[in-house]
Amino acid sequence: MQSPLSYEQKRAVVVGCFSGMGEATARIVGELGAEIVAVDIKKPKVAHADFFEVDCRDPGAIDSAVVEIAQAGPIDALFYCAGLPGGSFSNIDVMSVNFLGQRHFVEACVPHMKRGDGVASISSAAGMAYMMALERVKELLALTDHAEALAWVKEADAAGNLEGYSFSKMCTIVYVLNRGPLLTRETGIRFNCISPGPTDTPMMPHFEEQVGKAFMDNFPKPIGRNSSADEQAWPLAFLNSSAASYISGENIFTDGGCAGGIMTGSIDLSKMMPS
Numbered sequence: 001m002q003s004p005l006s007y008e009q010k011r012a013v014v015v016g017c018f019s020g021m022g023e024a025t026a027r028i029v030g031e032l033g034a035e036i037v038a039v040d041i042k043k044p045k046v047a048h049a050d051f052f053e054v055d056c057r058d059p060g061a062i063d064s065a066v067v068e069i070a071q072a073g074p075i076d077a078l079f080y081c082a083g084l085p086g087g088s089f090s091n092i093d094v095m096s097v098n099f100l101g102q103r104h105f106v107e108a109c110v111p112h113m114k115r116g117d118g119v120a121s122i123s124s125a126a127g128m129a130y131m132m133a134l135e136r137v138k139e140l141l142a143l144t145d146h147a148e149a150l151a152w153v154k155e156a157d158a159a160g161n162l163e164g165y166s167f168s169k170m171c172t173i174v175y176v177l178n179r180g181p182l183l184t185r186e187t188g189i190r191f192n193c194i195s196p197g198p199t200d201t202p203m204m205p206h207f208e209e210q211v212g213k214a215f216m217d218n219f220p221k222p223i224g225r226n227s228s229a230d231e232q233a234w235p236l237a238f239l240n241s242s243a244a245s246y247i248s249g250e251n252i253f254t255d256g257g258c259a260g261g262i263m264t265g266s267i268d269l270s271k272m273m274p275s
């Protein structure tokens with residue numbers, strides 16, 4: 001029997017696979033049998049059949065790449081792993097890559113995908129308070145036109161009313177929870193995301209610079225250490241495989257239990273965070 005985790009005979013598009021979780025996802029899904037179509041702003045070193053240089057801030061570049069990708073073969077699985085950490089990157093760029101570019105990429109690929117295919121993306125434990133910002137997130141999500149949504153983001157930023165990184169992650173979770181069931185009902189395509197805790201990738205030094213190493217070291221980690229990129233790539237590989245054929249519209253906190261503990265009170269943030 002073929003393992004339901006197998007990607008044999010499948011073509012997987014991995015966006016953001018130059019480094020970190022995207023690189024790990026392309027490597028693992030490739031080892032599971034997929035033909036990898038790599039997409040990134042930088043040419044990745046991970047093995048791939050095809051590469052498209054795309055800046056995910058640019059919806060036109062996404063549209064052109066997706067047309068070419070779909071002309072060359074099927075899109076059986078889409079992994080959106082591109083992201084920026086905030087800090088030295090502007091709120092506009094962070095929102096553009098982490099959420100607006102993600103949504104544009106997903107919606108551009110959907111017409112080329114079929115029943116049983118999967119889309120998986122990456123949010124973050126930083127988005128765990130999405131229920132507290134639901135109305136504002138839904139206001140942006142209602143703007144399905146990229147240019148209108150970008151104008152909303154620019155206005156919020158100019159008003160000093162935006163923390164780009166955590167807001168982009170809240171938007172990702174709500175987009176997946178809200179769009180996933182509709183997409184699955186209409187097309188049979190499943191759509192899920194993961195929300196990692198601190199993970200050792202090239203993004204980690206950016207977080208340490210922004211909030212301090214002590215903050216990242218003291219961030220609640222029930223498993224007692226940071227995650228590796230592979231430990232995030234495996235859940236992504238699972239979500240887009242037929243092993244997850246009844247999972248859609250789901251956000252999985254891949255944070256070793258941190259979010260659940262905070263939400264239900266078994267982890268007291270005030271005791272664990274540096275003052």
Ligand SMILES: NC(=O)c1ccc[n+]([C@@H]2O[C@H](COP(=O)([O-])OP(=O)(O)OC[C@H]3O[C@@H](n4cnc5c(N)ncnc54)[C@H](O)[C@@H]3O)[C@@H](O)[C@H]2O)c1
Pocket residue numbers: 015016017018019020021022039040041042054055056057081082083084085097098122123124125195196197198199200201202203204
């Ligand atoms: N590392 C962590 O602790 C952590 C925790 C939670 C969530 N995340 C999220 O995981 C995702 C992957 O990040 P990572 O930790 O693997 O970091 P990373 O920096 O290694 O990977 C980010 C990838 O996105 C690509 N990218 C950046 N800007 C792009 C653009 N404009 N167009 C196309 N590609 C672009 C990069 O080249 C790189 O391949 C991000 O969404 C990040 O926010 C990271």
